[in-house]
Amino acid sequence: KAGVTQTPRYLIKTRGQQVTLSCSPISGHRSVSWYQQTPGQGLQFLFEYFSETQRNKGNFPGRFSGRQFSNSRSEMNVSTLELGDSALYLCASFSGGSGANVLTFGAGSRLTVL
Amino acid sequence: GQQVMQIPQYQHVQEGEDFTTYCNSSTTLSNIQWYKQRPGGHPVFLIQLVKSGEVKKQKRLTFQFGEAKKNSSLHITATQTTDVGTYFCAVLHSGAGSYQLTFGKGTKLSVIP
Numbered sequence: 001k002a003g004v005t006q007t008p009r010y011l012i013k014t015r016g017q018q019v020t021l022s023c024s025p026i027s028g029h030r031s032v033s034w035y036q037q038t039p040g041q042g043l044q045f046l047f048e049y050f051s052e053t054q055r056n057k058g059n060f061p062g063r064f065s066g067r068q069f070s071n072s073r074s075e076m077n078v079s080t081l082e083l084g085d086s087a088l089y090l091c092a093s094f095s096g097g098s099g100a101n102v103l104t105f106g107a108g109s110r111l112t113v114l
Numbered sequence: 115g116q117q118v119m120q121i122p123q124y125q126h127v128q129e130g131e132d133f134t135t136y137c138n139s140s141t142t143l144s145n146i147q148w149y150k151q152r153p154g155g156h157p158v159f160l161i162q163l164v165k166s167g168e169v170k171k172q173k174r175l176t177f178q179f180g181e182a183k184k185n186s187s188l189h190i191t192a193t194q195t196t197d198v199g200t201y202f203c204a205v206l207h208s209g210a211g212s213y214q215l216t217f218g219k220g221t222k223l224s225v226i227p
Contacts, residue, residue, distance in 0.1 A: 033213065033214065042217055042218075043157070043215075043220075044217075045215065045216070048212050048213065050211065055212035056209075056212035056214055058214075088156075090156055090157070092215075094213050101145075101206055101208070101213060102162070103159065103213070103215060104159065105156040105157050105158070106156065107155070
């Protein structure tokens, strides 16, 4: 089955602009979470959605927001971009069950803020 | 949440040498997961450990979870150039139905051919 699809893969924005990133999880997966990866801070949890509801949120300012649609696709939005928002944004699709609880990551959206 | 410290930050080895990365916590961990991220890639799940003293092997990779469940290690025997990448340990937190990973900072492995 298809993996986690993230679009766009690369984008360049300027300070003050906003950006929307999209994530389509593995078919049948209803949990989608987002992570930010930077050289300095590493991988940090942004938020998690399940059945269109945000279940958990990391320690990020309100400029970072997200949503999930009825087909489980998710978007995250960053408003009023700052230079420090330059990062790889990763979406993960979750599969629970009797086996290991595995998060499958997408290829990421690499955002550069100038 | 449960925090994990990972060492070393970088490791350069000659091809054929062994490699080990360590993950440590001051508190008891409910589980530990290991991920590999190739250069320019994304984290890929390798394994999950949940039991005290658990040891799992995947070909040349050996994963251990400490008896006290406060540390874990990943050992690669006879490294190959295909092993290049960053290896992360992570703890999966689950609460109120939500799932969240807390990652270590990772160990970046370079293999000199």
